[in-house]
Amino acid sequence: MVESVVERITRGHFWDFHGGIHPPEQKFLTSNKPIKQLSLPKQLIIPLQQHIGQEGDLLVSIGEHVLKGQALTLSTNPMVVPIHAPTSGTISAIKMSVIAHPSGLSQLCIIFDVDGDDRWRKREVCHDIELLANHQIIEKIANAGIAGMGGAGFPTHIKVNSKVSSKPDINFLIINGVECEPYITADDLLMMEQSNAIVDGIKILDKLLTPAFIFIAIENNKPKAIKALQQATAKIEKIKVCVVPTKYPAGGEKQLIQILTGKEVTSGQLPIHAGIVMQNVATCFAINEAVRHDTPLIRRVVTVTGQALDKPQNVWALIGTPINFLLEQCSVQHIKNEKQPVIMGGPMMGFSVSSELVPVVKTSNCILVPSKVEMPSAFEKESKEVECIRCGQCSDVCPSQLLPQELQWSAKAKDHAQLKKLNLSDCIDCGACAYVCPSQIPLVHYYRIAKAEILEQQQLDLKAEKAKTRFEARKLRLEKEKVARHEKQKKAAAARKAAMNKATPEATGAKSAVAAALARVKAKKASKDQVQEQTNTPDSQTNLSSDVADDQKSQVSAAIARAKAKKKLKAEATNTLSSDNNDANKIVDALETKSTVTLQASVDDKKAKIAVAIAKAKAKKLNKTNDAAADTNKVTKHTLAVNMDAKKVVNIEDKKVKIAAAIAKVKSKALAKANKVNKETDDTSRINYPVTNNETQSKYKPAELVQTEQEDIAVSDSTGNSKNKNITESKPIISIDKKAKIIAAIAKAKAKNKLKEISLVEKNNPDNV
Amino acid sequence: MNILLAILVLGSIAAVFGALLGFASVRFKVDADPIVEQLDALLPQTQCGQCGYPGCKPYAQAVADGEAINKCAPGGEDTIKKIADLMGVEVQPIDESHVKGNIAQSNRPKVAFVIEEDCIGCTKCIQACPVDAIIGAAKQMHTIIVDECTGCDLCVAPCPVDCIEMRELPETIHNWQWDLTSIPVTQLD
Numbered sequence: 001m002v003e004s005v006v007e008r009i010t011r012g013h014f015w016d017f018h019g020g021i022h023p024p025e026q027k028f029l030t031s032n033k034p035i036k037q038l039s040l041p042k043q044l045i046i047p048l049q050q051h052i053g054q055e056g057d058l059l060v061s062i063g064e065h066v067l068k069g070q071a072l073t074l075s076t077n078p079m080v081v082p083i084h085a086p087t088s089g090t091i092s093a094i095k096m097s098v099i100a101h102p103s104g105l106s107q108l109c110i111i112f113d114v115d116g117d118d119r120w121r122k123r124e125v126c127h128d129i130e131l132l133a134n135h136q137i138i139e140k141i142a143n144a145g146i147a148g149m150g151g152a153g154f155p156t157h158i159k160v161n162s163k164v165s166s167k168p169d170i171n172f173l174i175i176n177g178v179e180c181e182p183y184i185t186a187d188d189l190l191m192m193e194q195s196n197a198i199v200d201g202i203k204i205l206d207k208l209l210t211p212a213f214i215f216i217a218i219e220n221n222k223p224k225a226i227k228a229l230q231q232a233t234a235k236i237e238k239i240k241v242c243v244v245p246t247k248y249p250a251g252g253e254k255q256l257i258q259i260l261t262g263k264e265v266t267s268g269q270l271p272i273h274a275g276i277v278m279q280n281v282a283t284c285f286a287i288n289e290a291v292r293h294d295t296p297l298i299r300r301v302v303t304v305t306g307q308a309l310d311k312p313q314n315v316w317a318l319i320g321t322p323i324n325f326l327l328e329q330c331s332v333q334h335i336k337n338e339k340q341p342v343i344m345g346g347p348m349m350g351f352s353v354s355s356e357l358v359p360v361v362k363t364s365n366c367i368l369v370p371s372k373v374e375m376p377s378a379f380e381k382e383s384k385e386v387e388c389i390r391c392g393q394c395s396d397v398c399p400s401q402l403l404p405q406e407l408q409w410s411a412k413a414k415d416h417a418q419l420k421k422l423n424l425s426d427c428i429d430c431g432a433c434a435y436v437c438p439s440q441i442p443l444v445h446y447y448r449i450a451k452a453e454i455l456e457q458q459q460l461d462l463k464a465e466k467a468k469t470r471f472e473a474r475k476l477r478l479e480k481e482k483v484a485r486h487e488k489q490k491k492a493a494a495a496r497k498a499a500m501n502k503a504t505p506e507a508t509g510a511k512s513a514v515a516a517a518l519a520r521v522k523a524k525k526a527s528k529d530q531v532q533e534q535t536n537t538p539d540s541q542t543n544l545s546s547d548v549a550d551d552q553k554s555q556v557s558a559a560i561a562r563a564k565a566k567k568k569l570k571a572e573a574t575n576t577l578s579s580d581n582n583d584a585n586k587i588v589d590a591l592e593t594k595s596t597v598t599l600q601a602s603v604d605d606k607k608a609k610i611a612v613a614i615a616k617a618k619a620k621k622l623n624k625t626n627d628a629a630a631d632t633n634k635v636t637k638h639t640l641a642v643n644m645d646a647k648k649v650v651n652i653e654d655k656k657v658k659i660a661a662a663i664a665k666v667k668s669k670a671l672a673k674a675n676k677v678n679k680e681t682d683d684t685s686r687i688n689y690p691v692t693n694n695e696t697q698s699k700y701k702p703a704e705l706v707q708t709e710q711e712d713i714a715v716s717d718s719t720g721n722s723k724n725k726n727i728t729e730s731k732p733i734i735s736i737d738k739k740a741k742i743i744a745a746i747a748k749a750k751a752k753n754k755l756k757e758i759s760l761v762e763k764n765n766p767d768n769v
Numbered sequence: 770m771n772i773l774l775a776i777l778v779l780g781s782i783a784a785v786f787g788a789l790l791g792f793a794s795v796r797f798k799v800d801a802d803p804i805v806e807q808l809d810a811l812l813p814q815t816q817c818g819q820c821g822y823p824g825c826k827p828y829a830q831a832v833a834d835g836e837a838i839n840k841c842a843p844g845g846e847d848t849i850k851k852i853a854d855l856m857g858v859e860v861q862p863i864d865e866s867h868v869k870g871n872i873a874q875s876n877r878p879k880v881a882f883v884i885e886e887d888c889i890g891c892t893k894c895i896q897a898c899p900v901d902a903i904i905g906a907a908k909q910m911h912t913i914i915v916d917e918c919t920g921c922d923l924c925v926a927p928c929p930v931d932c933i934e935m936r937e938l939p940e941t942i943h944n945w946q947w948d949l950t951s952i953p954v955t956q957l958d
């Protein structure tokens with residue numbers, strides 16, 4: 001089998017793959033000029049991730065000076081490929097920047113200021129690769145950051161590591177120099193100019209993989225490259241230069257394998273399973289550089305072409321060179337023209353880039369700047385797509401023998417199951433189908449969308465699966481906790497019982513304690529009537545202890561109040577134009593424009609309101625607390641017990657205070673509106689009367705504090721003086737403006753909310769008004 | 770005599786088959802209702818409870834018992850279509866009364882985010898999260914494990930200081946979707 005393949009190849013016979021097209025070639029634009037060495041650009045933009053896989057860990061920091069070839073990221077797992085400094089210079093920033101991706105999205109990039117010295121780090125040149133063990137070579141390849149330079153950028157060191165992948169014996173190593181895209185000549189030129197280095201690289205691969213035969217495949221439209229490589233390999237029996245017929249996409253991995261060996265790599269299979277490894281010529285060159293010269297992958301040949309350029313040519317571009325620099329070097333005539341498309345990659349498989357600062361990465365082989373005559377479709381925003389006429393031309397040209405037409409229907413219908421059946425995953429995005437389609441359907445585009453959707457669906461399914469297991473695990477855990485709790489309670493109860501039944505002194509103590517508690521409860525019940533009569537007697541003990549409770553709570557309630565203010569602020573944003581907020585709007589306006597006249601009014605208004613609110617809240621609280629305090633006091637003189645009760649009371653009161661305050665405010669507002677100031681003052685004085693108790697005032701710090709504090713700030717901010725002496729609480733001002741707004745918002749939102757409830761609440765609390 | 774023989778033979782055959790069936794029903798007993806499992810697999814597993822059931826599985830059970838199929842808001846039209854296919858019923862438009870919160874408003878997936886400076890460590894959100902996507906302890910700052918959060922919105926309401934908000938996941942090249950209008954497919958003439 002192996003022999004017959006070789007025989008056929010020596011006779012110059014090849015197999016053919018299904019389909020394929022012959023797009024008009026434009027290689028003449030660049031194929032006759034040598035690869036140009038460029039001057040150093042001022043700045044490089046190096047994306048951390050340039051290939052399939054993940055980004056490495058950063059090794060450098062901003063401001064650091066690095067030498068040429070120094071590693072910038074560290075590879076932490078095999079799928080991570082490190083990147084290196086393409087020249088010497090300083091890291092000026094590490095930030096998000098647009099990268100070479102069809103989405104035009106940004107990714108983390110190292111912005112690199114070139115110092116112009118081009119100073120190398122220390123290199124260890126290796127003269128004889130025979131001295132190196134295989135694993136050393138692989139390590140060198142991995143450290144040099146080499147990723148497949150043909151397109152996808154698969155990490156090369158994985159592909160060439162024969163031990164890890166437990167491969168069958170490798171029959172063929174195929175070096176891909178086909179380069180079938182109609183514009184690109186980068187590999188062509190590289191083969192012409194660096195044939196010996198490429199062959200040296202192939203020898204290294206030979207040492208690693210020990211294949212039976214090595215084929216270098218080149219399309220027959222590159223006579224100079226063929227000649228150069230034939231000369232370079234003349235003395236090596238194992239290496240055969242195969243001149244394959246020109247047809248797009250002969251450079252596809254599966255297609256090329258079929259051409260050379262007649263083997264079809266079936267869906268889901270990898271070439272390695274058939275004993276075949278394929279490498280791109282540029283990758284061979286990079287491997288040689290890395291292993292022999294200790295030069296990491298920091299530059300590559302890029303074809304800068306298209307009829308919109310004066311001097312289309314191949315250039316040695318440093319990784320990270322922004323494409324506008326490359327275009328300048330090739331004299332772009334226009335680019336003032338906004339609509340000029342710039343395509344990265346070839347015309348068949350490339351994508352237009354969204355910014356001219358997009359950097360060259362390890363996989364970019366071509367930058368295409370077409371003129372309008374050359375590629376009219378690239379200039380059109382509207383798609384000229386019409387209905388599929390079922391001509392079947394697309395399936396005739398599909399190199400993967402798919403049914404593009406059917407795929408298109410299913411992709412439009414988002415029928416993922418059907419797409420799977422039609423083997424969408426085998427589509428190589430070659431664009432042959434779209435090229436021949438008479439209806440101008442952007443078929444590949446539909447496939448790309450469908451592929452992305454399928455991928456997303458897979459990820460979602462994974463996530464759903466994970467969520468489900470976590471949900472189940474949680475349920476289980478809660479169940480267990482519940483059981484455990486029950487057990488514990490049961491045990492505790494049993495222990496208590498046992499202790500009670502024993503006639504120890506402690507047990508009697510416990511018994512008496514229980515008895516005492518029971519007695520207390522009884523006493524409480526009995527004294528209820530009396531308590532009601534005593535409600536107006538303040539109790540200093542209770543106040544003291546509730547003070548302590550307050551201090552602890554103040555922080556929490558402050559946070560809560562803050563949150564509430566925020567919520568209200570949000571509500572305000574959505575309701576700004578609503579007319580029933582007029583009043584509050586006025587306040588906001590006043591605060592913002594700092595108009596003193598309106599302000600004075602509103603300040604007075606506010607003061608009155610505050611007074612009313614505080615008064616009401618206090619009155620109410622006083623009643624309640626005294627109630628509770630007297631209650632507890634009467635039953636027992638135990639301070640601790642009182643403390644507990646007081647805490648509870650404060651908790652309940654907090655809420656009530658707020659409601660009361662809100663009601664008060666709304667009411668006063670309504671009154672003010674109706675110009676019944678007199679009545680309001682009456683109200684105020686009436687309510688003020690029972691609130692002369694200083695102790696109560698200090699007691700209700702939390703809720704009150706926030707309110708008063710905010711009012712205070714709002715006022716002093718807008719008037720420029722804090723003459724508001726009647727409110728004595730003062731706290732560090734964090735953000736006056738914010739608070740002013742917040743308070744306005746609170747007032748507004750509260751007014752709105754409470755207006756609805758007001759009648760109801762009023763009924764419930766007739767004593768307060 | 771013949772009749773007796775016939776009865777005997779048929780009777781014994783019946784007994785044998787009866788025993789066989791009896792054995793089979795014990796041996797090959799199906800534990801759960803497989804349709805519930807299948808339905809559960811179609812649901813998005815957000816566990817948000819918007820359908821009115823405490824999680825996706827209970828809703829799957831309910832659907833199997835004849836509940837309306839259009840109550841899963843996070844699943845959207847796609848899920849309804851799949852359930853309809855499975856149950857062999859008509860596709861129905863989504864029941865709007867079960868669409869709440871921000872889930873329905875945006876296409877981009879969202880996850881919860883704790884504004885950490887404001888968190889008072891009350892652990893209320895942990896109790897609400899159906900998938901244990903929140904870490905924290907009493908009086909400690911809490912935070913969300915982005916990768917585990919299903920964006921169900923259940924932790925937002927319980928937070929007393931309102932420091933949890935739903936944020937859209939940023940678009941990266943990993944979750945970016947091709948857009949037909951972004952680039953024209955280029956063709957050579």
Ligand code: SF4
Nearest residue numbers: 398427428430431433
């Ligand atoms: S893009 Fe896909 S479907 Fe179209 S011809 Fe190429 S491989 Fe076939």
Ligand code: SF4
Nearest residue numbers: 388389391392394437
């Ligand atoms: S080439 Fe275009 S029009 Fe013809 S069958 Fe394919 S998709 Fe339809």
Ligand code: SF4
Nearest residue numbers: 898918919921922924
């Ligand atoms: S963190 Fe919040 S939004 Fe996320 S899954 Fe848990 S409860 Fe739902």
Ligand code: SF4
Nearest residue numbers: 888889891892894928
């Ligand atoms: S509910 Fe809010 S405050 Fe409480 S722990 Fe969670 S994030 Fe923190």
